[in-house]
Amino acid sequence: MTEGENSKPERISEAEHAVMEALWEHSPLTATEVCDRVCETRGWSLATVKTLLSRLVTKQAVAAQADGRRFLYSPAMARVDYVDGESRRLVDRLFGGRPATLFAHLAEQEALSERDIAEIEALLKEIRS
Amino acid sequence: MTEGENSKPERISEAEHAVMEALWEHSPLTATEVCDRVCETRGWSLATVKTLLSRLVTKQAVAAQADGRRFLYSPAMARVDYVDGESRRLVDRLFGGRPATLFAHLAEQEALSERDIAEIEALLKEIRS
DNA sequence: GCTTCATGTTTACAAACGTAGTCGCTATGA
DNA sequence: TCATAGCGACTACGTTTGTAAACATGAAGC
Numbered sequence: 001m002t003e004g005e006n007s008k009p010e011r012i013s014e015a016e017h018a019v020m021e022a023l024w025e026h027s028p029l030t031a032t033e034v035c036d037r038v039c040e041t042r043g044w045s046l047a048t049v050k051t052l053l054s055r056l057v058t059k060q061a062v063a064a065q066a067d068g069r070r071f072l073y074s075p076a077m078a079r080v081d082y083v084d085g086e087s088r089r090l091v092d093r094l095f096g097g098r099p100a101t102l103f104a105h106l107a108e109q110e111a112l113s114e115r116d117i118a119e120i121e122a123l124l125k126e127i128r129s
Numbered sequence: 130m131t132e133g134e135n136s137k138p139e140r141i142s143e144a145e146h147a148v149m150e151a152l153w154e155h156s157p158l159t160a161t162e163v164c165d166r167v168c169e170t171r172g173w174s175l176a177t178v179k180t181l182l183s184r185l186v187t188k189q190a191v192a193a194q195a196d197g198r199r200f201l202y203s204p205a206m207a208r209v210d211y212v213d214g215e216s217r218r219l220v221d222r223l224f225g226g227r228p229a230t231l232f233a234h235l236a237e238q239e240a241l242s243e244r245d246i247a248e249i250e251a252l253l254k255e256i257r258s
Numbered sequence: 259g260c261t262t263c264a265t266g267t268t269t270a271c272a273a274a275c276g277t278a279g280t281c282g283c284t285a286t287g288a
Numbered sequence: 289t290c291a292t293a294g295c296g297a298c299t300a301c302g303t304t305t306g307t308a309a310a311c312a313t314g315a316a317g318c
Contacts, residue, residue: 011274013274013275013276014222014275014276015275015276015277016275017222030295031295031296032294032295044276044277044278045277045278045279046278046295047277047278047279047280048276048277048278050278050295050296050297051276051277051278052276052277053296054296054297055274055275064296068284068285069283069284069285069294069295069296070294070295070296071295071296080234080238083223083224083234084234084238084240086219086223087219087223087231087234087235087240088240090215090216090219091240093143093146094212094215094216095212098245099235099240099241099245099249100241100244100245100246100248100249100252102216103232103245103248103249103252104248104252105209105212105213105216106216106228107252107256109209109213111213111216111217111220111228112228112229112256115229116227116228116229116232117229117253117256119229119232119233120229120232120249120253121253123229123232123233123236124246124249124250124253127236127241127246140304142304142305142306143305143306144305144306144307145305159265160265160266161264161265173306173307173308174307174308174309175265175308176307176308176309176310177306177307177308179265179266179267179308180306180307180308181306181307182266183266183267184304184305193266197314197315198264198265198266198313198314198315199264199265199266200265200266259318260317260318261316261317261318262315262316262317262318263314263315263316263317264313264314264315264316265312265313265314265315266311266312266313267310267311267312267313268309268310268311268312269308269309269310269311270307270308270309270310271306271307271308271309272305272306272307273304273305273306274303274304274305274306275302275303275304275305276301276302276303276304277300277301277302278299278300278301279298279299279300279301280297280298280299280300281296281297281298281299282295282296282297282298283294283295283296283297284292284293284294284295285292285293285294286291286292286293286294287290287291287292287293288289288290288291288292
């Protein structure tokens with residue numbers, strides 16, 4: 001077998017994640033456009049966004065498509081996969097891999113709003129059907 | 130006002146967290162005892178544990194009580210607080226602060242076992258009573 | 259008293275991260 | 289054609305993290 005694209009899913013840092021969110025929300029975007037969407041809130045300069053984008057390209061989490069002399073950036077990984085990975089990491093690390101334990105913790109800490117509880121109930125009903 | 134113990138809750142890294150888990154499970158422990166409990170699984174040397182312990186002491190996440198020549202280390206923060214902080218961070222960052230969205234995600238990804246579902250149902254029933 | 263063991267302190271050092279400046283190229287308008 | 293603005297690439301640099309070795313010092317046995 002010719003090696004193939006054996007890319008281990010390099011970890012995305014917190015700052016990088018903010019850029020990913022922008023791209024997940026809308027893509028493709030140029031570096032400047034990404035900056036328009038995140039620089040204000042994060043207090044970043046365009047240079048910072050450029051650095052993060054190239055690191056994300058290296059990590060193959062973002063794809064850069066040439067458009068003249070610039071690039072159009074798009075996510076190269078689905079948000080759901082990222083979210084799933086992070087969620088599982090947390091559940092594994094802190095709740096022994098048991099989502100129910102996380103849920104119990106949230107309940108105990110009163111972190112669940114009435115609305116949360118209602119929605120979860122509805123979801124459970126759906127699962128059961 | 131005299132400044133007081135204005136300690137912002139310094140972030141605990143992943144490696145440090147492993148040490149915390151050992152201490153939460155049983156404390157106080159000496160550095161060697163902590164190593165006995167984690168070095169094998171993590172493939173660490175005693176030196177590594179010593180470094181992590183002192184960093185944790187600096188971060189005020191661990192308290193060191195002198196015992197003759199050596200120290201007995203104990204957690205200086207409750208596990209539940211740590212777990213709660215991490216959980217909320219995740220929910221905020223990835224699920225817009227809505228635990229129900231996290232739950233929906235888990236359900237969609239089929240990350241919930243029959244046992245998880247049953248336990249969550251039971252918890253909900255309890256909450257409702 | 260001297261060697262040795264245990265233990266905390268200091269120092270090390272590479273990789274990852276956060277944040278950003280500078281360089282070089284090119285399309286573009288004057 | 290020449291200055292210019294826009295943009296990616298390269299470089300930079302302090303901090304945090306992971307991992308550990310070297311050092312100092314006191315206790316304990318011989």
